[in-house]
Amino acid sequence: MFKEVIRSxxxxxxxxxxxxxxxxxxxxxRFYTYILALIYVTSLLAMSLNLVVxxxxxxxxxxxxxxxxxxxxxALMLKKTSLPMWTGFVAGPIVAxxxxxxxxxxxxxxxxxxxxxxxxxxxxxxxxxxxxxxxxTGGDDGIPGIPVPPFLSSQxxxxxxxxxxxxxxxxxxxxxxxxxxxxxLQAIRDNPQRxxxxxxxxxxxxxxxxxxxxxxxxVAGVLFVVLERSVFTDLxxxxxxxxxxxxxxxxxxxxxxxxVLGAAIIVAxxxxxxxxxxxxxxxxxxVLILLIFFLPEGVMGYVxxxxxxxTREATEGxxx
Amino acid sequence: MxxxxxxxxxxxxxxxVNGATLTVGxxxxxxxxxxxxxxxxxxxxxxxxxxxxxxxxxxFKGEDIGGLPPYEICKKGISRSYQIVNIFPRLTVFENVxxxxxxxxxxxxxxxxPAQNIAVEETxxxxxxxxxxxxxxxxxxxxxxxxxKRLEIAIALGNEPELLILDEPTAGMSPEETQATMxxxxxxxxxxxxxxxxxxxxMDIVFSIAQSIMVMRHGQTIIQGSPEEVRSNKEVQxxxxxxx
Numbered sequence: 001m002f003k004e005v006i007r008s009x010x011x012x013x014x015x016x017x018x019x020x021x022x023x024x025x026x027x028x029x030r031f032y033t034y035i036l037a038l039i040y041v042t043s044l045l046a047m048s049l050n051l052v053v054x055x056x057x058x059x060x061x062x063x064x065x066x067x068x069x070x071x072x073x074x075a076l077m078l079k080k081t082s083l084p085m086w087t088g089f090v091a092g093p094i095v096a097x098x099x100x101x102x103x104x105x106x107x108x109x110x111x112x113x114x115x116x117x118x119x120x121x122x123x124x125x126x127x128x129x130x131x132x133x134x135x136x137t138g139g140d141d142g143i144p145g146i147p148v149p150p151f152l153s154s155q156x157x158x159x160x161x162x163x164x165x166x167x168x169x170x171x172x173x174x175x176x177x178x179x180x181x182x183x184x185l186q187a188i189r190d191n192p193q194r195x196x197x198x199x200x201x202x203x204x205x206x207x208x209x210x211x212x213x214x215x216x217x218x219v220a221g222v223l224f225v226v227l228e229r230s231v232f233t234d235l236x237x238x239x240x241x242x243x244x245x246x247x248x249x250x251x252x253x254x255x256x257x258x259x260v261l262g263a264a265i266i267v268a269x270x271x272x273x274x275x276x277x278x279x280x281x282x283x284x285x286x287v288l289i290l291l292i293f294f295l296p297e298g299v300m301g302y303v304x305x306x307x308x309x310x311t312r313e314a315t316e317g318x319x320x
Numbered sequence: 321m322x323x324x325x326x327x328x329x330x331x332x333x334x335x336x337v338n339g340a341t342l343t344v345g346x347x348x349x350x351x352x353x354x355x356x357x358x359x360x361x362x363x364x365x366x367x368x369x370x371x372x373x374x375x376x377x378x379x380f381k382g383e384d385i386g387g388l389p390p391y392e393i394c395k396k397g398i399s400r401s402y403q404i405v406n407i408f409p410r411l412t413v414f415e416n417v418x419x420x421x422x423x424x425x426x427x428x429x430x431x432x433x434p435a436q437n438i439a440v441e442e443t444x445x446x447x448x449x450x451x452x453x454x455x456x457x458x459x460x461x462x463x464x465x466x467x468x469k470r471l472e473i474a475i476a477l478g479n480e481p482e483l484l485i486l487d488e489p490t491a492g493m494s495p496e497e498t499q500a501t502m503x504x505x506x507x508x509x510x511x512x513x514x515x516x517x518x519x520x521x522x523m524d525i526v527f528s529i530a531q532s533i534m535v536m537r538h539g540q541t542i543i544q545g546s547p548e549e550v551r552s553n554k555e556v557q558x559x560x561x562x563x564x
Contacts, residue, residue, distance in 0.1 A: 004434040180422045180430040180438055183411070187419040190408040197368060198420035199394035199479055200428055208429070254410070 004178060005171055010257075021163060025156045034227075037159045039267045040166045041223045046247040046259035047173060048216035053245070054253030055177060056209045057189030058108075059116030062123030063244055065103075066214040068236030070096035070221025072130060075143045075231040085149045089222055096218025097211050099126070104210035108203045111192075120238060127236040142232030152226055162223045169216055174256060176212065185209050239281075246284065250291055252298025261299055321346045321515055322367070322398075322483060327376030327386070329359075329366055329539075336362040338539035339376075344483065344517050344532075349509055351526045352519040354536035360519040361403060363536070364487050367517075368400045369393040380483070394423075399481035401472040403488040409461030413452055416460050416471055418443045420478025443478070450474045450504060466497040473504070484508070486518035490525065498522070502529060527551070 005011060025033045049063040070092040077088035103122045107115050130137045137143070152158045176182050184205060188195045192202045225231060234240060243266060251262025266284075273283050295302050324342040328335065337359040344350045352360050365371040367378055369390040378386040385393050399420075408416050421439040422428050430438070447453040450470045455463065460471060469489065476484055489505065490498040502525055508514050520526050526533060527547045534544040535556050543553050550556055 175432055175434075178434050178436070179432055180427050180435045183415055183435045184419055184422060184428045187408045187411060187415070190410050191406065193370070194402075194406050194408065194475070195419070195423075196390040197370070197394060197400055198475060199391045199423040200419075201389075201391050205428065 005174060008174075018163075018167060022160070025159050030155060033155060033159050035267065035271055037162050037227050038271075039264050040162050041220055041227055042244070042247070042267050043260040043263040044166050044169055044223065045217055045220040046244050046251070046263040047170065048213045048220060049244050050248045050253055050259040051173065051177075051213040051216070052206075052209055053248050054255075054258070055182065055189060056185050056206060056213075057192075058206060058210070059112060060119055060210070060213070061116040061245065062120045062238055062241045063213075063217060064238070064240040065123035065126050065236050066096040066100050066217035067221045067224070067240075068130070068231075068233075069099045069126065070218030071224050071231045071235050072137060072143075072221075073218070074222045074225050075146050076137075078146050078148070078225075079143055085147075092222040092225075093215045093218035096221060097215035100214025100217075101207070101211050104207050104214070108206045108210070120241075123236070123241070124238060127233065127238070130236055131233045137233075140233055142230055144230040146225055146229045146231070148226060148229060158226050161226060165219065165223060169219055170260075173216065177256065181205075181208070243284065246288055246291070248298075250287070250295075250298055252300030252302070252304070254297060255300035255304060258298050258300035265299075321348075321381060322517070323377070323379045324363070324367065325377040325379065327363070327366055327378060328374045329362055329371060330374060335539050337366065337373075339541070340536065340539065341541045342534050342544060344515060346482075347509075347513060347515055348531050349505075349516045349518075349529055350532045350534065351530035352517070352534045352536060353521075353523070353526055354519075358536040359539040360536055361487055362539075364400060364485050364517075364519070367393075368398060368485060394479055394481075397479075397482035398485065399476040399479045399483075400485040401469075401476045401487060401489060403491055405465070405468045405472055407460045407468055407471055407475065409459070411460055412456065413447065413458050413460050413463070413471060414443060414456040417446050417474050417478050420475050421446070424479045446474050446477045449477070449508070451500075466493050466501075469493060469497075470501065470504070473501075477508070481514070483515045483517065486516065488520055489518060490520065490522065498525070505529065 021036070024036065045067050049060060052058045052060045073095040074088040074092035077083060077091055078085060103119065106122065107119050110118055131139055133139065152161055184200060188200065188202055188205055195202050221235070224235070247262035247266050248259045250265060251260065252258030269283065270280055274280055297305065322344040324340060326339045326341055327337055328339060329337040340359065340363055352363065354360055362371065366373050369388055369392070373386045377384050380396055380398065385396060408419065418435065418439055421442050425439060427438060444453060447456055450473055452467065452470055452474060455467065460468065463471065473486065473489060486505070490501050493501060505516060506529055509516050530547060532544060533547055533550045535542040535550060542555050543550060
């Protein structure tokens with residue numbers, strides 16, 4: 001099955017980019033290493049959302065909840081239990097996926113916008129619980145000073161760890177999207193009614209996609225803890241969900257790698273705009289408006305569109 | 321093979337289907353005709369589970385399938401095509417049909433094998449039979465209307481149905497395309513032993529290929545019989561053939 005990855009035309013360039021990113025921390029200041037790592041974590045979150053939004057056609061408006069649940073799970077397990085540390089790392093994604101299963105099970109009964117509205121409500125409920133349950137979650141103080149395994153203690157090591165996990169997750173997502181499951185999911189996005197008519201249990205399929213996506217969101221949450229060693233309730237707040245949604249749209253939600261690009265742009269913008277102004281959401285709003293008017297298919301979508309006319313002519317020329 | 325027994329379906333106050341009755345024998349080509357709004361498409365939606373009947377029985381191979389969800393009905397061996405093109409516009413022609421084949425083979429939930437190597441033979445064979453193999457790599461949304469209608473039928477064949485339901489398969493086609501499509505339907509019926517239920521506005525087509533014709537008006541069945549019986553029926557002549 002990995003032949004598929006190696007044969008991809010993107011394999012060569014991807015390996016080169018990976019190697020560059022891998023050696024980069026030796027040459028750049030600590031701050032930039034941190035920003036890059038933050039981009040990786042956010043990329044994984046955006047990629048996981050795009051599984052359901054771009055490839056599954058479901059309006060998962062409140063995806064950050066699962067990121068937060070993953071992060072809080074590992075934080076609480078590392079801080080409050082004496083279980084081996086790796087169990088926390090494994091539990092994060094699993095608890096996130098389980099939360100995804102419950103919320104998804106309720107949401108797939110509805111379609112389109114109603115799906116999104118219910119999803120926001122249920123997600124906000126979890127946010128409210130985490131915010132109010134001081135004795136357990138620390139409320140709006142969050143949980144600072146989370147111990148991480150010794151091998152992740154240096155910043156560079158956690159950078160490598162995050163990068164490697166990101167790459168593994170991207171490969172798995174790539175394989176999933178090219179599997180019969182992934183193809184069927186995209187068919188459901190295009191035309192759920194027709195899918196039912198060819199014998200596909202649409203709701204079950206959508207639910208599995210949600211569970212997979214929320215699992216990866218949980219992985220991103222764990223990586224966030226590796227990077228920051230603290231968690232706070234903003235991780236489950238709907239504003240973050242909106243940002244991640246915009247990352248997918250900005251990068252190109254019908255493309256595979258688009259959300260990574262979107263995450264890089266948004267995180268970089270937020271970091272560097274944040275130096276000059278505290279009105280970051282204002283800039284985000286402007287980005288969104290420009291996006292809707294000029295790049296409805298996102299940056300990667302636009303790039304692919306540039307190359308498309310040629311390939312289409314080529315295929316049609318070959319047929320007639 | 322299929323018996324529809326006095327089935328009703330109403331939307332609000334409007335009785336779209338009102339006591340319709342239909343019998344389809346194995347291997348037959350059966351046509352449903354009737355003026356616009358007679359309830360033909362609603363009847364097909366009831367048979368395939370897209371809508372739920374209010375009353376009556378829909379029996380397929382001895383089992384009442386009324387009330388089952390569409391994907392269950394499809395698995396029992398009923399496939400359909402749509403009057404208005406209903407395909408996967410962003411996927412390629414090949415993928416459009418493959419989705420149905422994978423579903424039939426119960427491989428839709430396979431997560432880790434590349435889909436491009438699965439069910440290739442079966443998918444190509446179906447594309448070949450409708451004459452779309454040369455365009456397998458085109459994006460479905462970029463095809464001509466006639467090709468999209470043929471793809472529509474190809475998707476329905478992906479499930480290896482025993483009963484194929486075609487809702488106006490030649491709607492919007494040029495005369496040549498219509499001719500080719502009717503040839504295709506006849507060929508499918510004879511080669512694959514398919515049972516076909518279709519509705520169509522072009523009476524020449526209906527009377528040339530259907531072995532049995534059911535006439536609907538105001539959601540009711542007026543008559544079902546051989547083309548000769550239907551042609552000579554007074555009520556049909558008044559209501560439909562000569563009346564309008």
